Amino acid sequence: MRTQLDDPKERPVSTTILSTRGLTKTYGDGESLVRAVDGVDLDVAAGETVAVMGPSGCGKSTLLHLVGGLDRPTAGEIHLAGRRVDQLTERTLARLRRTDVGFVFQAFHLMDELTVVENVELPALLAGRSPRAARARATELLRRVGLAAKAAALPTALSGGQRQRVAVARALSNEPVLVLADEPTGNLDSAATLDVLRLFEELHEAGQTLVIVTHDERIAATADRLISMRDGAFVDETRLTGGTSGRLGALAELEG
Numbered sequence: 001m002r003t004q005l006d007d008p009k010e011r012p013v014s015t016t017i018l019s020t021r022g023l024t025k026t027y028g029d030g031e032s033l034v035r036a037v038d039g040v041d042l043d044v045a046a047g048e049t050v051a052v053m054g055p056s057g058c059g060k061s062t063l064l065h066l067v068g069g070l071d072r073p074t075a076g077e078i079h080l081a082g083r084r085v086d087q088l089t090e091r092t093l094a095r096l097r098r099t100d101v102g103f104v105f106q107a108f109h110l111m112d113e114l115t116v117v118e119n120v121e122l123p124a125l126l127a128g129r130s131p132r133a134a135r136a137r138a139t140e141l142l143r144r145v146g147l148a149a150k151a152a153a154l155p156t157a158l159s160g161g162q163r164q165r166v167a168v169a170r171a172l173s174n175e176p177v178l179v180l181a182d183e184p185t186g187n188l189d190s191a192a193t194l195d196v197l198r199l200f201e202e203l204h205e206a207g208q209t210l211v212i213v214t215h216d217e218r219i220a221a222t223a224d225r226l227i228s229m230r231d232g233a234f235v236d237e238t239r240l241t242g243g244t245s246g247r248l249g250a251l252a253e254l255e256g
């Protein structure tokens with residue numbers, strides 16, 4: 001059946017997947033009050049890759065944790081795929097974390113006692129998918145990240161770059177509307193960094209929406225938009241106009 005969206009003219013130019021208004025997170029009080037995130041307004045369009053940079057302690061991780069429902073804001077609004085994340089009950093928030101958001105962390109956070117494929121299928125099982133469907137999806141994702149041959153291995157038998165690719169596959173398990181990556185290449189050498197960046201570029205090409213926190217300017221150069229943070233607030237925003245060719249150029253530069 002044809003829908004209105006089949007006609008390119010009728011397709012919305014850009015749909016906002018994520019937006020925050022006045023997003024604020026404070027820790028402590030009085031003299032020791034820390035404004036980790038301080039009144040942030042952020043809009044991320046569907047299919048966009050946004051990089052967030054800034055000095056250590058400026059609030060990048062806190063921002064990711066808030067928009068992904070890992071942490072609760074002190075004030076402000078978070079809208080993700082049409083839902084008010086900041087108003088969800090704990091139970092609904094837990095479901096959102098499992099199904100709508102995929103997290104990639106610097107330290108991988110894989111379960112070392114589970115095999116690679118078991119790690120990747122776990123979010124789908126927790127979301128209530130049948131073991132057969134979860135395994136099929138995990139196997140497909142491992143093929144996509146180039147690690148089908150490692151399905152039965154334990155994560156400890158893999159290199160850092162391979163572990164991070166497993167973590168990316170796991171993040172995609174429930175087809176999240178948004179992937180959040182916190183220093184995804186922070187623990188990797190340059191060859192492994194390139195592998196992970198290529199993977200993100202493929203996700204980008206496939207229309208995945210991505211927010212990446214990084215200290216590495218070269219990685220930020222592969223995004224559509226770069227946001228600079230300082231003291232909990234956005235201080236600068238640059239649209240990187242190169243598009244796919246620009247991103248591939250940035251990758252080529254990384255390859256030296």
Ligand SMILES: Nc1ncnc2c1ncn2[C@@H]1O[C@H](COP(=O)(O)OP(=O)(O)OP(=O)(O)O)[C@@H](O)[C@H]1O
Binds near residue numbers: 027035055057058063
């Ligand atoms: N659980 C917490 N309790 C108290 N203060 C916290 C807590 N989490 C973060 N902070 C403070 O909030 C501020 C922002 O921290 P955050 O980890 O978000 O920064 P960051 O930019 O991600 O830093 P890095 O680049 O070093 O990871 C810092 O001053 C930090 O000390």
